[in-house]
Amino acid sequence: MSNDVIIVGSGIVGLACAWTALQQGKSVRVIDRDPFCVGASIRNFGFVTVTGQGRGDTWRRARRSRDVWAALAPQAGIAIEHQGLYVLAQRQQAKMVLQELCRQPEGQDLQWLEGQALQDQAPQFVMRHLQGALYSPHELRIEARSAIEKLRVWLATQGVVFQLGQHVQEVISGAVFTGGQWLQAERILVCPGPDMRSLFPEAFSENNTQLCQLQMLRVQPPPGYRLGAGVMSDLSLVRYRGYSELPGAQLLLDQLRVEAPQELAHGIHLIVVQSQDGSLVVGDSHHYGQAMRPFASREVDDLILYEMQRLLCLGHYQVTERWTGIYPSAQQDSLVRDVLPGVQLVSVTSGTGMSTSFGLAEDIIHNWSKT
Ligand SMILES: Cc1cc2nc3c(=O)[nH]c(=O)nc-3n(C[C@H](O)[C@H](O)[C@H](O)COP(=O)(O)OP(=O)(O)OC[C@H]3O[C@@H](n4cnc5c(N)ncnc54)[C@H](O)[C@@H]3O)c2cc1C
Incomplete structure (x- = not known):
């Protein structure tokens, strides 16, 4: 053959x-x-993300992949669950990094929102914890x-x-x-x-190359809760190269070392996306090694959920699933x-x-x- x-x-x-x-x-x-x-x-x-991908080949490949997903999804019967991304800045230093990104060539079409403009566009977030948010129209979720x-x-x-x-x-x-x-x-x-x-x-x-293991959760929010777009927070800005290589990211990392040492130790950052049934997929953490222990940590899940609860106006919610995943990392x-x-x-x-x-x-x- x-x-x-x-x-x-x-x-x-x-x-x-x-x-x-x-x-x-x-x-x-x-x-x-x-x-x-x-x-x-x-x-x-x-989550097909463009914003925050490493400058150069990775960002270009993400832009291209997003377009291919958008073209193939309807042909393959795959629904686009939602589009766009809010990166929520809780710290002044995170705001500086995100505003810097808006000034870069990759920042075209990105929008910085704060105050009433953010409240009007995104009432699903806890305003009192936010300096503002970056909105990107580029992302897709399947x-x-x-x-x-x-x-x-x-x-x-x-x-x-x-x-x-x-x-x-x-x-x-x-x-x-x-x-x-x-x-x-x-x-x-x-x-x-x-x-x-x-x-x-x-x-x-x-x-x-080593292995990287992540913890993930599915959360059922109260009926009617709509996320509108994918969500990330300050912690993501020290993980994704498109943010972490910008001026100001080092100062944010220094601040997080003091304010969020546990999250950094477990490689936690917040991503939340939503499914058609209203449930939220929430994560994640990053642990590295040549072999991974199969036991998910309750402490890590709690840290992820704490960050979610701080930023989303959820009220009551229920964790309905937990799982781990592994990818190669270099x-x-x-x-x-x-x-x-x-x-x-x-x-x-x-x-x-x-x-x-x-x-x-x-x-x-x-x-x-x-x-
Ligand atoms: C929890 C988690 C969350 C993530 N979130 C995102 C996200 O939102 N957005 C994003 O862009 N990326 C995300 N990633 C990364 C993304 O999922 C991976 O980069 C991608 O799925 C890797 O695809 P792959 O085809 O290389 O690997 P896999 O999906 O693991 O597929 C590899 C396949 O190769 C097969 N295989 C291996 N060896 C052999 C063999 N010898 N013979 C036959 N078959 C073989 C396996 O059976 C397997 O089916 C995430 C990853 C994880 C783990």
């Missing part, structure tokens, strides 16, 4: 590569060891846990062949070994998510490595795969014609 392209891994990175290769007229086979996606791609917020399967099913109708429930044991130039046979392809893309051991482990270790936002002739390892190593994968896939596959 032979294809132009074989992709190992059917998370969002593999699916984005499959779509892009198909667009180039290639015949594409995607192989995954699981019968359905259980990885990072269904555990995330489904329900990741169903959207990935819908995207996969739709790609199958477009001609991508999926072979699920089959672990790929070995990859050589021109072929992969799975299910007791060799399958051939001119190009092979290995997109294994956080499995850094099965295939090309040395590429991950040379890149100093200094650079992504790892694309030629591991053998015609074989590339592709990994988003910054927890931004839902936001950047389509742009990343285009960069990789458009380069093929140049080599």
